[in-house]
Amino acid sequence: MKKVLLKGGMLISKADGFHEDKKDILIEDGKIASIEDHIEPEADTEVIDVTGSYVSAGFIDCHVHVYHKAHLGVPADLIGVDKGVTTVIDAGSAGPGNIRDFIDTDIKNSKTRIYSAMHYATDGLIDPPEADDESKYDLELGKKAYAENKEHIVAIKERASQSCVGDLGIVSIRAGKKLAKELGLPVMVHIGHMPPTIEDVLDTMEEGDVITHAFHGKDNNLFDNGKIKPQTQAARDRGVLFDIGHGKDSFNFETGKLAKSLGFYPDIISTDLHSISWLGPVYSLPVTMDKFLALGYSLEDCVDKVTAAPARIYKLPGLGHIRKGDKADFTVFTVTKGHYVFMDANKNVLEGTESIEVELALKEGEIVMKRELKPLEIKVIDELKSRDEWTPADFEKYGDDLRDVLILMRDRNVFFEEGNLLAFTNHVMTLFRRLETGEKVDALDESILEEINYKAMEVAKELVSRYASKYGEADMTELVLLAIHIQTAQEQFEESLKH
Numbered sequence: 001m002k003k004v005l006l007k008g009g010m011l012i013s014k015a016d017g018f019h020e021d022k023k024d025i026l027i028e029d030g031k032i033a034s035i036e037d038h039i040e041p042e043a044d045t046e047v048i049d050v051t052g053s054y055v056s057a058g059f060i061d062c063h064v065h066v067y068h069k070a071h072l073g074v075p076a077d078l079i080g081v082d083k084g085v086t087t088v089i090d091a092g093s094a095g096p097g098n099i100r101d102f103i104d105t106d107i108k109n110s111k112t113r114i115y116s117a118m119h120y121a122t123d124g125l126i127d128p129p130e131a132d133d134e135s136k137y138d139l140e141l142g143k144k145a146y147a148e149n150k151e152h153i154v155a156i157k158e159r160a161s162q163s164c165v166g167d168l169g170i171v172s173i174r175a176g177k178k179l180a181k182e183l184g185l186p187v188m189v190h191i192g193h194m195p196p197t198i199e200d201v202l203d204t205m206e207e208g209d210v211i212t213h214a215f216h217g218k219d220n221n222l223f224d225n226g227k228i229k230p231q232t233q234a235a236r237d238r239g240v241l242f243d244i245g246h247g248k249d250s251f252n253f254e255t256g257k258l259a260k261s262l263g264f265y266p267d268i269i270s271t272d273l274h275s276i277s278w279l280g281p282v283y284s285l286p287v288t289m290d291k292f293l294a295l296g297y298s299l300e301d302c303v304d305k306v307t308a309a310p311a312r313i314y315k316l317p318g319l320g321h322i323r324k325g326d327k328a329d330f331t332v333f334t335v336t337k338g339h340y341v342f343m344d345a346n347k348n349v350l351e352g353t354e355s356i357e358v359e360l361a362l363k364e365g366e367i368v369m370k371r372e373l374k375p376l377e378i379k380v381i382d383e384l385k386s387r388d389e390w391t392p393a394d395f396e397k398y399g400d401d402l403r404d405v406l407i408l409m410r411d412r413n414v415f416f417e418e419g420n421l422l423a424f425t426n427h428v429m430t431l432f433r434r435l436e437t438g439e440k441v442d443a444l445d446e447s448i449l450e451e452i453n454y455k456a457m458e459v460a461k462e463l464v465s466r467y468a469s470k471y472g473e474a475d476m477t478e479l480v481l482l483a484i485h486i487q488t489a490q491e492q493f494e495e496s497l498k499h
Contacts, residue, residue: 003045004026006153009055009332011035013322014300015308026053027328030364037411040414040438048367050332053359055301056327057307057320058086061285063188063212063245063270066114066144066216067093067102070125072274074497076415079273080112081368084358087113087319089129089310091188091212091245091272095124096138096145102153111368115316117155117188118145120176131159132166142179148364154212156180160201161192169195170204177204182380186313188212190245195218202231206237210313213257217252217346228262236264241313245283246261246291247272254345256295265297267314269305274465275497276411277281280455281343286333286356287411291342298334332360339465343458369472377406380422390429398432401470405463412459414486415493424485431464431478435471443477452480456487 003025011018024039025032041047066076066434070093094102099118107114116390121137122128131137146153158176159165165172173196184499186208191198198220214222222232222242230332236242244251244266259265269289271282282288288363289302311320317329326454333356361369373381381402384390395402405428409416416424434441460482464474474482 001029002365003042004362005039005041005045005047006055006329006332007047007049007328008051009053011322012054012056012300012303012306014304015320016322019300020054020321026143027332027362027365030328030366032322032324032326032328035322039058046193048360050360053332053334055322056303056333057311057322057329058361058363059285059306059331060087060089060310060316060320061085061271061273061306062089062268062310062314063091063243063272064088065093065107065125065272065274066090066110067098067124069098069101070094072125072276074273074275074278076106076110076112076114079271079278079284080110080114081203081361081363082144082410083286084330084331084333084369085112085285086363086368087115087316089115089117089154089314090108091117091190092119094246095119095121096141097122098126099145099149099153103149107152113363114316114483115154117157118142118153119157120179129164129166131164131172131247132168133421134168134172134175136316137172137175139175139179139182143182146183146185146250146413153185154316155186155188157188157190159190159192160196161190162195164190165196167195170200173201174204174399181206186210188243191216191220192250193218196289198222199229199231202235202240205235205240208241208313210241210243211235212243212270213247213250213272214244215244215252215255216250217255218320221255222264223255223258223262226258230266232264241267243268243270244288245270245272246277246288247274248277248349249345251345253291253295253348253350260295260297266305267311268452269302275494279494280412280458281345281347283412286358289340290340290352290355291344291350293354293356293362294340294342294350328362328365330360330362333358341462341465347454349464371407373403373406376418376421380418380425383422384425384429394429394433398429400468401432402428407467408463409459409486412462414459414489416489417492419487420485420492424489427481427485431482432467432471434478435467435474438472440475441477441481444480452483453487456483456490459483464478
């Protein structure tokens with residue numbers, strides 16, 4: 001019987017009555033065995049000291065795309081456990097015709113726990129538009145797929161957007177709802193451009209159903225002239241739920257501010273991470289939570305909306321809570337203070353003062369993520385240390401910040417091949433030294449700016465802003481040089497995923 005003791009963490013779970021309470025948690029065989037002010041470890045117990053860190057139930061991201069054969073799919077572990085997220089729900093990448101393949105290839109082979117909001121369209125998101133013709137969905141096939149795989153399926157996904165349902169509009173959406181109702185599952189409904197109208201979509205929805213992309217900036221939305229639409233309020237009153245689903249084009253800060261001012265709060269915070277959104281502006285669930293901290297939501301509320309709330313809404317057994325007998329999934333994190341600049345799906349900017357940094361994640365008592373350098377990063381740093389241009393004093397001065405930069409790159413889904421990582425690491429050390437001494441580099445031809453994508457530039461700006469108060473401000477040339485490294489890594493990694 002394996003025993004693990006989390007020692008001295010500040011438990012945060014509004015649903016379970018923990019408000020940053022310092023407690024010890026004993027884990028036995030992957031489940032929570034005891035929660036006490038003090039637990040004395042036995043000889044065979046692994047002790048993990050988490051003093052000074054927050055301990056929450058394992059984060060749950062209930063809108064991602066991780067089926068590798070679908071056009072939006074990304075590897076589950078890169079956006080799941082590697083970011084401190086122990087459980088994800090794939091939002092309709094697979095349908096009845098390929099759900100078994102998704103289970104066998106991705107769900108069973110990922111460290112991250114994956115559930116499916118199965119699409120009602122037969123092939124899911126393999127070849128959109130997926131539901132613009134009635135021949136593309138078969139409700140009887142959907143029932144059969146659910147009966148054979150129900151332990152993996154927690155909802156039915158619909159995309160209520162013209163690009164997905166075409167001229168069928170609400171007719172297609174009603175078909176998906178009919179399947180969900182017969183199976184006793186909630187629908188997760190993506191809202192986008194008309195048709196169908198948001199009013200028609202809301203009219204199909206019942207208690208427990210979920211609108212995702214609830215705070216986008218498109219015309220077909222939940223609000224009108226600064227007020228909550230009557231159909232929106234009526235849906236909430238009868239128990240329809242509202243999820244963020246950030247994505248590449250589905251979360252707008254101004255809509256978020258309006259909703260908050262009207263007291264219309266999201267029930268769930270999720271990312272809609274996929275192959276287009278994960279390199280920015282979304283990056284991860286913790287970064288999406290940071291944006292809600294910047295909008296004025298409390299840390300307790302943000303944590304609740306990625307733990308207990310999605311676990312309750314999608315009926316995820318043993319998850320989302322810190323309770324004796326539940327699965328020992330935990331996300332251990334700190335909240336750093338500083339000046340942070342965030343971007344929404346429409347390139348609007350929001351400034352914040354806090355950022356969640358995940359230190360550790362456990363899934364059923366096993367460590368699945370730790371905030372530390374990877375072997376390749378250690379190897380590259382050791383190679384730099386052997387070079388004549390760098391002294392032990394340099395690494396004493398810049399080493400900790402260099403470590404943090406390399407971890408930040410992974411947090412922003414920037415993954416380097418070995419040669420490029422060495423060049424980037426050397427560049428960062430050189431940058432710190434130039435900023436500190438005031439040395440300038442020659443200006444670049446302005447035409448190169450046209451070749452830099454905004455996602456790479458956004459990461460470069462974030463990097464230098466974190467160290468501006470320590471080393472000095474970086475000019476545009478320095479930003480471009482950094483962005484070139486970052487963009488090259490992004491492009492090479494995206495290409496590697498295709499193969």
